[in-house]
Amino acid sequence: MYTLQTDVLVVGSGAAGITAAISSARNGANTLLVESSGFLGGLSTILPWLGFHDRDYRQVVKGIAHEYVMKLHKNGDSSGYVYDPKCSSLVSVNGHSWKILAMQLAQDAGVKIMLHTYMVDTVRENDRITGIIVENKTGRQKINAKVVIDCSGDGDVAARGNVKWEKGRTSDGLVQAPTLVFRIGNLNRSKFVDACKNNALNYREWLKPYPELLEKMQNKLDSSETFIIGGFASLVEKAREDGVLDIPQTRVVGVKLHLEDKLLIVMTRILGLNPVDVESISTAYSRIYSQIPQIMYFFKHYVPGCENILLDEIAPMLGIRESRRIVGDYILTADDLTEGRVFNDTVCMGGYHIDIHRPSGSWVESKNVKAYTIPLRSLIAANVEGLMMAGKCISATHEAIASTRVIPICMGQGEAVGTVAAMAIKNKKSIRDVSIKKVQEQLNKQGVEFGQSLGAPNYKIINELGQLPLVEPPTDGEKDEATSANKHWIK
Ligand SMILES: Cc1cc2nc3c(=O)[nH]c(=O)nc-3n(C[C@H](O)[C@H](O)[C@H](O)COP(=O)(O)OP(=O)(O)OC[C@H]3O[C@@H](n4cnc5c(N)ncnc54)[C@H](O)[C@@H]3O)c2cc1C
Known part of the structure; x- marks a missing residue:
């Protein structure tokens, strides 16, 4: 078997992986990025980027993620930051331009890229992860690395390397x-x-209990291209009663993108998925594809303004919100987020609400959070040497991951682990022995926010847009009839 050697090896090139690889290479490490698809960016190439800010509208994710936004915006390929009372902020991105930019930045940084390459096994020597095995058109190769970063979203490196993980x-x-x-x-x-703007249709259910906030949002709609939709429950209900819509979702969930006539629809849904079982995943795809024509029919016949819509693009991969979570030196909890806990070894931040697309039932369950920090310990796999993680598979509970999983926060984690990995190589230390003070100094130089320059709440935006209370009443949908049918469950 052909063997390759690298200092830092990143598996998976989604929001987390692409940023980890760029950050590692910019910090001087010989870096290899392995990706099973034929493009860089993973899910972040189809979705708007939510949660750069906290509920006080302060920017908590900066650094490389901010650089991406600015570069895209300069060329008219993103909306720039748009504030939102529930999601704090969003950036609508031209996904094609983002794929091109991701490739350019990775190459400029000197990242070696292997596309269409699947990580199939992990090499572990005693308590150290020393590399992986990959498969591609060339055949099977072994890649040895001093530090491996699992950004597969599924914790594949950890699972194959007998590292502890949790799920669900x-x-x-x-x-x-x-x-x-x-x-x-x-x-x-x-x-x-x-x-x-028609209150009877309730386009933004979150805001209904707060008429002042709703009015402010509605007043802005004429002048804003980019905004979030989470409601229209009566239209969905009517289509269900008419027998034309049979999906386990009771609200229209979507985002009006920065391009005048484009809407992203986030409504297909299936329950009971095992995200690491190929039969379960394949069943999910087949059932979900058949929901798309129904949802198109629903929009054309029930949602005003959608009479002549066209299907523009389907995401390149099923959106799996949650998969394996690798157990790290610290498991981040919901309390850490709602309390806005500050850790000594903080390396990045988040402020997005805990946004759980219900595993049973419909719609979402949400808890607002304060600006919180993510400790380096949640990005280092426990009881093993040489393995870090960023993105969907970090060490956090089911609830906490529902906030840390959004794209900008994954990018923040990626920048942190890439920097730490490169510093470990440069200083010939293990990742746990790199001085946290020096890591924070370096991240500070890179423009990363971890609380040092957060400042006071952004009262200008608070006055303009309003703010939801920290604690809101629970949403309904847990015991929804629409989700009880067997066909909506993968057994
Ligand atoms: C339906 C849905 C809607 C969402 N909406 C939003 C939103 O509007 N805004 C937002 O900010 N966030 C949103 N999120 C959350 C966010 O998109 C993801 O959590 C985030 O993109 C995860 O980034 P990641 O880098 O961890 O994983 P991914 O983007 O999944 O990237 C993982 C990469 O690893 C590759 N890979 C996996 N296994 C292997 C392997 N064995 N070998 C080689 N390569 C491998 C994959 O091909 C992929 O490119 C949404 C998530 C879902 C599922």
Whole structure:
């Protein structure tokens, strides 16, 4: 078997992996990025990027992620930051331009890239992960590395290397419901905006208990291209009663993108998925694809402004919100987020709400959080040497991952682990022995926010847009009838 050698090896090139690889290479490490698809960026190439800010509208994710936004915005390929009372902020991105930029930045940094290459096994010598085995068109290769970073989203390196991981809710092991996202075009924007302003249709259910906030949001709609939709429950209910829509989702969930006639639809759904079982994944795909024509019919016939919509794009991969979570030196909890805990070894931040797409039932369960920090210990795999992780598979509980999983926060984690890995190599130390003070100094130089320059709440935006209370009443949908049918469950 052919053997390759690298200092830092990153598996998976989604939001977390691409940033980890760029950060590692920029910090001087010989870096190899392994990706099973034929492009860089993973899920972040189809979705808007949510949660750069906290609920006080302060920017908690900066560094390389901010650099991406600025570069895209300069060329008209993103909306720039758009504030939102529930999601703090969002950036609508042209996914094609993001794929091109990701490739350019990785190459400029000197990252060696292996595409269409699947990590199939982990090499472990006693208590150290020393590399992986990959398969591609060339055949089977072994890659030795001083530090391996698992950004596969599924904790594949950890699982194959006998490193402890957890999955799903503690009560029943179920993970958040997955969604195959798709985009529609040819929306009649002004008719659609009128529907959003019609209070009877309740386009933004979160804001209904707060009429002042809702009004502020609605007043902005004429002038804003990019905004979130999470409601229209009566339209969904009507289509269900008419027998034309049979999916386990009771709300329209989507985002009006920065391009005038484009809407991203986040409504396909299946329950009971095992994200690391190929039969379960394949069944999910087949059932979810058949939901897309139903949802298109629903939009054309029930949602004002959507009469002539066209199917524009289907995401390149099923959106699996939650999979294996690698157990690290510290497991981040929901309390850490709601209390806004500050850790001594903080390396990045988040402020996005705990956003659980219910594993059973429909719609989402949410808890607002304070600006929180993520400790380096949650990005280092426990009881083993040489393995770090970033993105969807970090060391956090089912609840905490529901916040840390959004794209900017994954990028922040990626930048942190890439920097630490490179510093470990440069100083000939293990990742646990790198001075946290020096890591923080370096991240500070890179423009990363970990609390040092957060400042006061952004009162200008708070006054302009309003703010949801930290504690909100629970949403319904846990025992929804629409989700009881057997066909919506993968057994
Ligand atoms: C339906 C859905 C909607 C969402 N909506 C939003 C949103 O609007 N905004 C937002 O900010 N966040 C959103 N999120 C969350 C966010 O998109 C993801 O959590 C985030 O993109 C995860 O990034 P990641 O890098 O950890 O994983 P991924 O983007 O999944 O990247 C993992 C990469 O690893 C590769 N890979 C996997 N296994 C292997 C292997 N064995 N060998 C080689 N390569 C491998 C994959 O091909 C992929 O490119 C959503 C998530 C879902 C599922």
